[in-house]
Amino acid sequence: MMRILGIHIGHDSSAALVVDGKIVADVAEERFTRIKHYSGLPLGAIDYCLKSQRLQMKDIDVIAVPANGGIPDLNFIFDLKGARQEPKTTPRRMAEFARTVMKRPATKPPLYIKNFPARASAEIVHVEHHLAHAASAYYTNANQGRQLIVTMDGIGDGVSIGVWRGENGKITPLKRIGREGSLGWFYSNVTEALGWWHGDGEGKTMGLAPYGDCAKVKGVLDRFYPKFSGGELVEPHDFGRSYFWNEGGALQWHLDDSVPIREIVNQYRREDVTAEAQRVLEEQTRQIVFPWLEKENTRNLCCAGGVFLNVKLNQRLWESGKIDQHHIYPNPGDSGLAVGAALYACYATNPNAPTHAIEDLYWGPEYGEKEIEDTLKLRNLNYRRVEDVEAFAARQLADDKIVAWFQGRMESGPRALGNRSILMSANRAENKDIINARIKFREAFRPFCPSLLWEKRADYLEHVRDEFFMITSFTCCETKRKNVPAVVHADATLRPQTVKKEFNRRYWNLINEFGKITGESLLLNTSFNIMGEPIVNHPREAIRCFYDNGLDSLVLGNFVLEKKA
Numbered sequence: 001m002m003r004i005l006g007i008h009i010g011h012d013s014s015a016a017l018v019v020d021g022k023i024v025a026d027v028a029e030e031r032f033t034r035i036k037h038y039s040g041l042p043l044g045a046i047d048y049c050l051k052s053q054r055l056q057m058k059d060i061d062v063i064a065v066p067a068n069g070g071i072p073d074l075n076f077i078f079d080l081k082g083a084r085q086e087p088k089t090t091p092r093r094m095a096e097f098a099r100t101v102m103k104r105p106a107t108k109p110p111l112y113i114k115n116f117p118a119r120a121s122a123e124i125v126h127v128e129h130h131l132a133h134a135a136s137a138y139y140t141n142a143n144q145g146r147q148l149i150v151t152m153d154g155i156g157d158g159v160s161i162g163v164w165r166g167e168n169g170k171i172t173p174l175k176r177i178g179r180e181g182s183l184g185w186f187y188s189n190v191t192e193a194l195g196w197w198h199g200d201g202e203g204k205t206m207g208l209a210p211y212g213d214c215a216k217v218k219g220v221l222d223r224f225y226p227k228f229s230g231g232e233l234v235e236p237h238d239f240g241r242s243y244f245w246n247e248g249g250a251l252q253w254h255l256d257d258s259v260p261i262r263e264i265v266n267q268y269r270r271e272d273v274t275a276e277a278q279r280v281l282e283e284q285t286r287q288i289v290f291p292w293l294e295k296e297n298t299r300n301l302c303c304a305g306g307v308f309l310n311v312k313l314n315q316r317l318w319e320s321g322k323i324d325q326h327h328i329y330p331n332p333g334d335s336g337l338a339v340g341a342a343l344y345a346c347y348a349t350n351p352n353a354p355t356h357a358i359e360d361l362y363w364g365p366e367y368g369e370k371e372i373e374d375t376l377k378l379r380n381l382n383y384r385r386v387e388d389v390e391a392f393a394a395r396q397l398a399d400d401k402i403v404a405w406f407q408g409r410m411e412s413g414p415r416a417l418g419n420r421s422i423l424m425s426a427n428r429a430e431n432k433d434i435i436n437a438r439i440k441f442r443e444a445f446r447p448f449c450p451s452l453l454w455e456k457r458a459d460y461l462e463h464v465r466d467e468f469f470m471i472t473s474f475t476c477c478e479t480k481r482k483n484v485p486a487v488v489h490a491d492a493t494l495r496p497q498t499v500k501k502e503f504n505r506r507y508w509n510l511i512n513e514f515g516k517i518t519g520e521s522l523l524l525n526t527s528f529n530i531m532g533e534p535i536v537n538h539p540r541e542a543i544r545c546f547y548d549n550g551l552d553s554l555v556l557g558n559f560v561l562e563k564k565a
C-alpha cells in the first residue's frame, strides 16, 4: 500500500491524501482558518487528511509538493532535522536531506505550531506546478486513449501555459510558455481594473460579459495580451512588474497593466470591455488548443489550471466539434495542486497502476449525528429531528423557502455540490433577486447554478455530456428556459451539477421529491457561506451563517432549524 500526502503552500493552500492512486481526502486550508484563499501553512488540512483515515505521519510513504523551488517551511512541518529543501523533481529520501544540512538555519516556529514528524525513510517529491495541474486532470479522467492536456493559469514555477501528452499512464511535456504568454494574468488584470480582486473576482468578469457587446469595443485591449497562432506564442506580452503581498492571510496580486485598463473601463461600458476580455481569452485559447489537438492526432482534451474555472471558455471548446472526450479537473485552481502532486508522485513510480476516474468530490470533513446534535444543544437552539429530511426540504423549497443543506463530507474545490449548499426553487425569476437580497448580497448580474437529476440532463441541457461538477456551462434547452428562469444566464446558458443517485443519494432524493411536487427536477444551488468567507465546514459555522442572513431553514443531517415567520 502506497500512501502519499500532497501539500500545497501558497494561494489556496491545501493538503490531500492519495492511497494506491485513489484520492481519499482533500481540503483547502481556508476551510479551517476561515480566510478565503488562505496562503499559509496547511496544518489543519494535513491534520484532517491523516485523521480522516486514522493515520499518523509515520504511516506516510511520500510527501508530494507541487513546487520546483525549495520550501524551508517543510522542515518544521515534517521535522526534517533542519535539512534545507532543494529543488528536486525526482524522489529523494528524507534521510538524504538530513545528511545535507545546509548552513542556512531552518525556520523556527513558535511552540504552539503543530508539526508532523515524518519517518526518515519517507520520500519528498517536488512536482513542477503545471505538471501537478496536468496530473490532476489526467489521472482523474475516465476517458480512453491519448489525451492532450492543457494547463493554464496566471503563473506557477515560471510557467503560465503547459501543453502535455497523456498516454499509457505517463505525462510527457510538449510545450511550456512563461509569463510573457499569460492569458490568465491578462484576464485577471481586466478583473482588477473592474474593481475586483486578481485571483478571486474573475468569475464576476465572466458573469458580466454576456451583458456586453464586444463588437462595440473590439481592439481596445489589444496592447494588453499575448497573441497565439498555430499553437505557438507569436507575440509575447511584457506584463511589466508584478507585485504580491499578504492581505489578512491570503496572497494578493497587482500588475501594472490594470491601471491603463481601468482607464479603458472608465471610458467605455464595463459590460462591453468584459465581453471583449472574454472574447480574447476564448480566441487565444483556441489558438493553443486546436492546433495541438491536430499535432497530437487526438480529439481528447484534459484541462486544469485556474483559467479553466472559466466555464464559458470550457463550453466554447466543447461546442467546437473538435473534441470527443473533454475532462476538466473540477478543482482546477491551485487548491487542486495537492491532489495533482500526490497523483503524479503515485504514477511516476508506478505508471501501470490502474487510474481511478473521479465520481464525486466529497473528500472533506464530515460530522456525525452526535457532534451535530451536541453543537445544537450547546447553543440552546430549538431544533427538531426529522426522519425524512428530503421530503421536508422539498416541501419548503416548493413553497419558495430558502433552505441551507448540510450533509456528509464537505466538497473539495470551490463549488458546493449538495453537501454544503444553499438551495431555492429556480422556478420563479424573482427567486434570483430574493436570494441575492437576503442571502448572498452580491451583484445582481451574477448567475446562480442549478443541480439537476442526471437522468433529466437532456431535458435541460443542449449538446450535453457526462459532467457532474459545475465546471462547464451548457446552453439551456429552449423548452425549459421559462420553467427555471432563476438559473438561466443572460446568454441562455446553465452551469449545472448533474446528480447521479449513486454519488449522492440524499441530494438526489431531495431533487427528485421537489420534482414530484413542482414538475422540475432542478434546484438553484449556491455555496453555503457568508459573503467573503469560505464555504462552511463545521456545523457551528453553518449555524452562524444561518442566523447571519435571511435563510428560512437549516437542515443539518437529520436535524432541522427553522425561523418562524
Ligand SMILES: [Fe+2]
Pocket: 129, 133, 153, 154, 155, 156, 305, 306, 333, 334
Ligand atoms: Fe496554478
